Amino acid sequence: MSIIVIGSGITGSNVALSLLEKGEQVELWDFGKKENLDTVNNENFRDFKKNLNESVESLIGKENKQFPNPSTQKLFEIPPLRNFLLNNIEIDNEINELNNFDIYQSFNEGGIANGWGANCIPYNEDEIGDWNIDTSKFYSSQKKIFNELNVSQINDKINEKFSISNFGNENPINLDEKDNYFLKNFTNNYNFFSKENFEVGKARLAIKNSNTNDSCRLTSRCLWGCPQNAIYNPLYSTLKKCKTYKDFKYLENRKVSYFNLKDSKINEIVYFEKNIEKKNKINSKVFLCAGAIQSGIIFNKTCKKNNLKINNFKTGLMDTKQTKIVYFFPKMLDKKINYKSIQFNRLVGAMKERYDDKNEYIHLEFLHLNSLFYQPLINNLPLPLRLSKNIFYSMYSALGICTYFLPDSLDEKNKIKLNNDETIEINYTESNEKLLLDKKIEKRIKKYLLKMSAIPIKTIRYKSGSAIHYAGTIPMGNNDKFAVNTNGQVKFINNLIIADASIIPRLSSKPISINAATLGDYFVQKNT
Amino acid sequence: MNKDFKISNREYSFLIKYFNLIENKKLLHIANIRIENYVNNNSVKYIDFFLNSCLKYYFDIFFLDFLSKFFFRKSIIRLKLNLVLALQEADYDNFNHMIETTNIKVAIFDILKYSIISVTFPIWLIYKFFIFKLILKKQNV
Numbered sequence: 001m002s003i004i005v006i007g008s009g010i011t012g013s014n015v016a017l018s019l020l021e022k023g024e025q026v027e028l029w030d031f032g033k034k035e036n037l038d039t040v041n042n043e044n045f046r047d048f049k050k051n052l053n054e055s056v057e058s059l060i061g062k063e064n065k066q067f068p069n070p071s072t073q074k075l076f077e078i079p080p081l082r083n084f085l086l087n088n089i090e091i092d093n094e095i096n097e098l099n100n101f102d103i104y105q106s107f108n109e110g111g112i113a114n115g116w117g118a119n120c121i122p123y124n125e126d127e128i129g130d131w132n133i134d135t136s137k138f139y140s141s142q143k144k145i146f147n148e149l150n151v152s153q154i155n156d157k158i159n160e161k162f163s164i165s166n167f168g169n170e171n172p173i174n175l176d177e178k179d180n181y182f183l184k185n186f187t188n189n190y191n192f193f194s195k196e197n198f199e200v201g202k203a204r205l206a207i208k209n210s211n212t213n214d215s216c217r218l219t220s221r222c223l224w225g226c227p228q229n230a231i232y233n234p235l236y237s238t239l240k241k242c243k244t245y246k247d248f249k250y251l252e253n254r255k256v257s258y259f260n261l262k263d264s265k266i267n268e269i270v271y272f273e274k275n276i277e278k279k280n281k282i283n284s285k286v287f288l289c290a291g292a293i294q295s296g297i298i299f300n301k302t303c304k305k306n307n308l309k310i311n312n313f314k315t316g317l318m319d320t321k322q323t324k325i326v327y328f329f330p331k332m333l334d335k336k337i338n339y340k341s342i343q344f345n346r347l348v349g350a351m352k353e354r355y356d357d358k359n360e361y362i363h364l365e366f367l368h369l370n371s372l373f374y375q376p377l378i379n380n381l382p383l384p385l386r387l388s389k390n391i392f393y394s395m396y397s398a399l400g401i402c403t404y405f406l407p408d409s410l411d412e413k414n415k416i417k418l419n420n421d422e423t424i425e426i427n428y429t430e431s432n433e434k435l436l437l438d439k440k441i442e443k444r445i446k447k448y449l450l451k452m453s454a455i456p457i458k459t460i461r462y463k464s465g466s467a468i469h470y471a472g473t474i475p476m477g478n479n480d481k482f483a484v485n486t487n488g489q490v491k492f493i494n495n496l497i498i499a500d501a502s503i504i505p506r507l508s509s510k511p512i513s514i515n516a517a518t519l520g521d522y523f524v525q526k527n528t
Numbered sequence: 529m530n531k532d533f534k535i536s537n538r539e540y541s542f543l544i545k546y547f548n549l550i551e552n553k554k555l556l557h558i559a560n561i562r563i564e565n566y567v568n569n570n571s572v573k574y575i576d577f578f579l580n581s582c583l584k585y586y587f588d589i590f591f592l593d594f595l596s597k598f599f600f601r602k603s604i605i606r607l608k609l610n611l612v613l614a615l616q617e618a619d620y621d622n623f624n625h626m627i628e629t630t631n632i633k634v635a636i637f638d639i640l641k642y643s644i645i646s647v648t649f650p651i652w653l654i655y656k657f658f659i660f661k662l663i664l665k666k667q668n669v
Contacts, residue, residue, distance in 0.1 A: 049620040056558060059618045333632070375614035384593040385609050386546055387638045393630035 002027040002249065003528075004269070005287045006256050006298075009111020010513045011500040011520040012289035013234035014145060016242050018524040019287075025247040028239075029271070031107035032252030035083055035114060035235075045220035045371035046339045057081060058224055059373045082225060084114035094297075094424060101317075101428035102465035105293055109252065110235030112291065112468060113513060115223065117344050118205045118231050120151045121363060121510040123518070124163050131505065132478055132486045133522070141521040143167050149206040149232045149514060156201040158350045162361060171209045172202045173216070176338045178368040178400065179346050181329065185452035198351045198448055203365070205344060206232035206514070220371035222343040256290065258301035265495045270305075285527070288498045289520060292317075293416070293426075295502040296473025299483070300418040308492065313483040315415050317428060318408035318472040318507040321464045323438055325402045325445055327454040332398035341370040349402070351444070355437045360407045362441055363509040367401045380460075400454065404441055406434060408464075408507040410472055428464050469512040474498055475505040488523035499523045533567050533576070533604050534560040535612070539583055543612045546589045548629055550622050555615040562611055563604070572604070579605045581663070582656045591652045594645050 002025040005016045016026045049055040061080030086105045095103065106112040122142050128135060146167035153168035175183065186193060186200045193199070208215045208230040216230040229236040242248045253273050260268035260279070269280050288295050296315070303310040349364030374392065381388035392399075417425040438461065446456045476484040476498075483490055484503050490496040501516040508515075535543070540556045543549075579600060582588055589609075596606040616622040 046620070046623070049618060049623055052552075052554065052619055055618045055620070056555075056615060060614055337627070373614075373617065375610065375617050378613065379610055382597075384590075384597045384642055385613060386590075386593055387635065387642055389547060389613060389626070390630050390635040390638050393626050394632040394635050 001025065001284045002247075003285045003287065004029060004282060005289060006030075007111065007288070007290040007294070007500070008032065008109050008234065008239060008250075009106070009289065009291055009500075010113040010116075010234050010238075010517045011291075012111070012287075013238040013242065014148065014517045015287050015289050015499050015520040015524055016248065017148070017238050018144075018521045019528065020242060020245045020248055022524065022528050023247075024528060026242070026245075027249045027251060028242070029251050029254040029256060029269075030109060031255045032109045032250075033083070033107045035108055035110075043219060044339050045224070045343075048221060048224070082115055082223075084108045084110070084112060095426055096419075096423040097425040099425070099427045100430070100463065101319075101426050102463045103293065103426065104465070104468045105291070107255070108235075110233055110239065113232070113234050116513055117365075117511075118207055119345070119348065119363075119365060119511045120146065120149065120168070120204045120206055120514040121348070122146065122165050122167055123508060123510060123515045124165070126163070126359075126361060127506075127508045127510070127515075131476070134526070137525055138518065138522050139165070141525060142518045145514060145518045145521055148238060149517070150208045151204055151206050151514070152202070152209065154202050154204055156199075158199045158201040158348070161197070161199055162350050162352075164350075168204060170207070173205055173207060173209055173342055173346050175202070175346050176341050176368065176370070177335060178329065178332055178397075179366075181332060182347060182366060182368070182400070182452065182454075185454075189451050192451060193448065196351070196444070196448070198349065198444075200347055200349045200366070203344070203346050203348045205342075205346075207342065207344075208232075216342065218340040218342065220339055220341055220343060223372075256298055258298055258305050259286070259493070259496070261302070261306045261493060264492055266493060285495045285497065287520075287523070288496060288502075289500045291500055292470035292473045292502040292504075295498060295500055296416040297418075297424060299474050299498070299502070300416060300424075301422075302493075304418055304422075310418075314410065314475055314477070314481045315483075316410040316472040316475055317414045317416060317426065317470070318410065318504075319428075319464045320405035320408060320467045320469040320507060320509055320512070321430070321434065321438070322403055322405050322462050322467040323442065324460045324462070325404075325442065325449070326457045326460070327400050327402060327449050328395060328457055329398045329400065329454050331453065333395055335397045337397055338370055343371055345403075349404075351441075353437060353441055353444075355407055356409045356433060361509055362404055362407075363511065364402055364404045364445070367403065369396055369399050369401070382458075402445055402449070404445065405467055405469070405509040405511075406437055406441070407509045408434070408472075410475060410505065416473055430464060469501075469507065471501040471504040471507045471512060471516075473502040476503040477505055487526045488519075489527065497523055497527050533563050533572075533580055533608075535563065535608055539608075540612070542583070542586045542589055543609070545586060546593075547613055547616070548625075548634075549612075549616045550619075550625050552616070552619060552622065555612075555619060555622075559608070559611045559615055563608065566604070566607060575600055576604045578657065578660050579603050581660050588656075590641065590645050591649055594642060594649060595653070 005028045008030040058081040147169045150170045151168035152170045152172040155166045255272045257270045259266040345365035345367040347366040352359045378388045414428045488497040499520040
């Protein structure tokens with residue numbers, strides 16, 4: 001009998017592969033929208049602009065529809081050519097009210113990981129210590145997933161000082177001149193930073209970088225679709241592997257709505273196929289991996305349809321709110337731009353800060369601009385456009401962006417709510433403690449940047465939700481308040497395992513994707 | 529009131545000169561499609577008509593850029609300025625031209641120009657509004 005996995009994102013596809021490796025039959029149910037991405041053959045991002053039609057369509061959108069209206073505050077737009085994210089209209093059809101929360105979702109084959117930033121930092125004792133899980137099994141899942149995702153293996157002071165394991169099997173991405181200058185300035189002041197417990201090191205990225213045909217060729221077109229598929233994407237990697245198994249079935253066009261229960265088991269899956277509601281009787285295990293938002297919605301609907309009181313259980317919603325600090329290196333002013341590089345950050349930072357009675361790891365990414373579409377950034381400078389353009393192009397070789405992510409904890413006020421009329425409402429309020437944490441980190445980063453001879457220019461704070469690190473919609477725990485136990489098993493639905501970020505009870509600042517996939521693999525090992 | 533917000537050839541040549549870009553009629557055509565879409569799908573305000581009527585001479589763009597950045601951020605003139613720059617950035621020749629021709633001296637000279645504009649814009653604005661009203665009166669709108 002086939003085990004059903006719902007969702008094909010980074011977690012769903014890895015859960016499916018782990019089940020197949022254990023000899024199980026797997027049916028993967030997925031909405032499965034296809035990304036029609038023609039990866040053009042030009043060598044690098046600059047040359048990519050030679051074909052004007054292609055370039056305008058990719059950067060500004062077909063018929064320029066995605067060009068932002070006047071006064072938009074958006075800094076970087078997702079490249080319009082790529083449709084791995086749902087647009088606002090599609091989200092509005094499903095979520096009727098959205099309070100203080102930006103939301104991004106994907107119904108694509110491969111999920112939202114079709115366009116992620118590829119950063120990976122493993123959870124450690126600090127994060128999983130109070131989850132009551134089998135830590136040795138979790139760490140072996142972690143090792144397996146880091147290899148599956150081809151994460152670069154790095155051994156530096158970040159590992160040493162913050163107890164970060166050096167999992168992974170790939171070579172690190174090469175640094176460019178600005179990255180090296182940044183690192184040099186950091187090392188020259190190491191005594192100061194060491195006392196502050198602040199570290200900088202190479203980014204742990206899920207990008208193939210060995211001397212194989214499918215490795216990164218540094219085309220600078222990461223966000224516009226890597227022509228090599230060198231950046232980990234479940235679609236071209238894990239799902240492709242799944243499809244080689246005889247016991248694997250990929251069922252597309254299935255958007256799961258809820259489950260009908262009988263005798264504390266899922267008896268029927270209710271889903272939409274091309275907007276038509278259908279029901280499918282089942283008698284097998286289900287691994288729900290639709291992503292924290294969708295899994296939360298499916299769980300809410302299941303409770304409502306089966307007259308279970310959701311209020312009896314702890315539910316929530318978390319995201320690692322992101323803040324960006326734009327900085328400037330005066331010494332890098334006259335340097336040439338390297339057009340053959342990756343678009344992602346090649347350096348990361350680590351530090352600790354007190355939040356919610358805990359010393360939390362704070363993850364930072366340092367991005368040195370090489371090949372982006374700069375107009376949104378130019379428009380965002382607080383100057384007339386001509387002056388912004390002239391200042392930007394005369395100094396962008398010296399610009400950098402530090403992004404930091406804030407941890408989050410469960411809060412009664414923040415949750416997905418299914419109203420009586422079945423409309424969905426998402427409520428989110430940032431706690432004062434989180435706002436205070438944001439300010440404290442900003443102050444520290446600005447001090448550190450100045451110490452490294454970089455001048456902080458502007459701080460841009462994003463709404464919660466924009467980091468797309470959603471978690472905690474159906475948190476796990478062992479007492480009666482939690483609907484899911486620490487094996488991912490829903491306590492009152494015997495054949496349902498929730499295996500994505502929805503069950504994470506406290507959200508670290510570390511990138512979530514790889515850690516959610518690890519948890520998925522761990523639950524496979526515990527439940528089969 | 530003139531409801532045509534498209535960028536005319538004359539306006540386009542002013543904008544090209546203003547941003548120091550290379551003319552490309554194909555990009556002008558693409559920009560005008562976007563402006564037409566925007567005007568058809570969004571409410572056009574009185575201020576849009578007024579600011580749009582202000583672009584008569586090359587130096588007017590300096591004032592319009594300044595005003596639309598600090599006071600009228602949602603105006604169609606802002607969309608025009610942004611759109612021309614964005615489309616030109618998507619073009620290989622223009623992008624290379626932007627990188628090669630921009631340097632810090634140009635930016636410093638610009639700062640001087642905008643310092644003058646920040647002092648003189650109220651006079652320009654009053655003058656332009658007077659002209660706008662006069663034209664409306666003539667047209668009996």
